[in-house]
Amino acid sequence: MNKSILITGANAGIGKETARQLALIEETELIYLACRNLEKAEIAKKELIEITGRDIFKIIVLDISKPDNVKQAVLQLYEPIDAVIMNAGGTGGKTPEKLTKDGVTELTASNLLGHVVLLDELILQNKLNNVALFASSEASRGIERVGIKRPDLKDNSVDEFVSIFDGSKFKGNFDAYQIYGWIKYGGTLWMSNMARKHPNIKFISMSPGGTRGTNGMNDLPFLKRIFLKHIGMKLIMPLMGMSHSVEKGAKRFVEGINNPKFKSGIFYASKEKVLTGQVIDQNSIWKDLGNHKFQNNADIAIHKFI
Numbered sequence: 001m002n003k004s005i006l007i008t009g010a011n012a013g014i015g016k017e018t019a020r021q022l023a024l025i026e027e028t029e030l031i032y033l034a035c036r037n038l039e040k041a042e043i044a045k046k047e048l049i050e051i052t053g054r055d056i057f058k059i060i061v062l063d064i065s066k067p068d069n070v071k072q073a074v075l076q077l078y079e080p081i082d083a084v085i086m087n088a089g090g091t092g093g094k095t096p097e098k099l100t101k102d103g104v105t106e107l108t109a110s111n112l113l114g115h116v117v118l119l120d121e122l123i124l125q126n127k128l129n130n131v132a133l134f135a136s137s138e139a140s141r142g143i144e145r146v147g148i149k150r151p152d153l154k155d156n157s158v159d160e161f162v163s164i165f166d167g168s169k170f171k172g173n174f175d176a177y178q179i180y181g182w183i184k185y186g187g188t189l190w191m192s193n194m195a196r197k198h199p200n201i202k203f204i205s206m207s208p209g210g211t212r213g214t215n216g217m218n219d220l221p222f223l224k225r226i227f228l229k230h231i232g233m234k235l236i237m238p239l240m241g242m243s244h245s246v247e248k249g250a251k252r253f254v255e256g257i258n259n260p261k262f263k264s265g266i267f268y269a270s271k272e273k274v275l276t277g278q279v280i281d282q283n284s285i286w287k288d289l290g291n292h293k294f295q296n297n298a299d300i301a302i303h304k305f306i
């Protein structure tokens with residue numbers, strides 16, 4: 001069982017609900033809420049203490065899109081943690097295509113680059129004991145019913161991944177709603193490569209599934225947001241097995257780190273064509289994910305920006 005856990009993006013949505021569920025497990029002794037906004041983090045911490053009756057939350061101020069900030073945050077950990085849940089992310093804010101000073105798009109920085117730095121630093125400083133979980137998404141294999149296409153890579157080379165991470169592949173046609181899946185795909189391959197490099201730690205990619213009631217779609221263009229968040233997710237998608245509650249989404253993360261049935265290097269998400277229900281090894285429906293060369297290329301490519 002994991003006694004100390006760090007969660008990125010823990011002040012809202014699935015991250016906050018994951019913190020709540022973990023605090024209700026008796027063996028959990030310490031939860032780091034790694035959030036970019038201190039005020040929001042303090043409000044979340046207060047609420048979590050009230051709902052769970054447990055004063056086991058510590059705030060770490062951390063903007064995951066800023067690698068220097070991430071390194072500072074890891075230095076603030078005086079004891080190793082048992083588990084890290086790399087949950088922060090989404091569709092990349094108001095300017096997802098904009099390049100950061102590290103040369104990646106803000107979409108890549110907030111979902112992936114910062115988590116790569118976080119994991120590298122934790123491992124380098126011997127501060128991670130058991131398990132790392134990356135919040136991936138079914139979008140990385142495409143979600144036909146909501147118009148998200150499967151990432152269509154030419155050869156999965158290092159250069160191609162670099163062009164995905166810095167946005168140059170999408171030349172003037174940057175639709176974050178679509179490209180989000182490509183970034184989660186790259187992150188999922190990176191995690192599987194980490195599993196082969198560090199057999200003493202468990203690396204799980206897990207999708208929370210189609211989870212309603214979070215802020216995840218707030219930055220999408222107006223019409224897409226209104227349709228998906230307020231009509232699709234609430235009314236139509238539950239009937240089609242395409243959306244579930246935030247409790248169910250977060251439960252996947254809690255089980256992902258605590259249940260020994262989940263194996264290192266695997267991406268777990270919903271069965272084909274749905275976004276809810278039982279999770280399965282995605283390699284059974286998409287063989288690319290198990291390709292060691294592709295995994296290695298994604299890992300090398302993201303490290304070119306560090």
Ligand SMILES: NC(=O)c1ccc[n+]([C@@H]2O[C@H](COP(=O)([O-])OP(=O)(O)OC[C@H]3O[C@@H](n4cnc5c(N)ncnc54)[C@H](OP(=O)(O)O)[C@@H]3O)[C@@H](O)[C@H]2O)c1
Nearest residue numbers: 009012013014036063064065088089137210211214215216
């Ligand atoms: N909801 C779904 O259906 C779904 C499906 C598949 C995968 N996911 C993934 O699950 C994760 C959580 O999603 P959600 O729906 O709970 O989203 P959410 O409600 O928008 O919450 C995202 C959290 O991440 C934080 N965050 C974003 N950028 C950050 C940064 N640069 N540094 C630090 N924290 C940052 C946000 O902080 P602020 O409050 O400061 O913005 C917030 O706490 C995401 O990685 C998402 O891609 C969600």
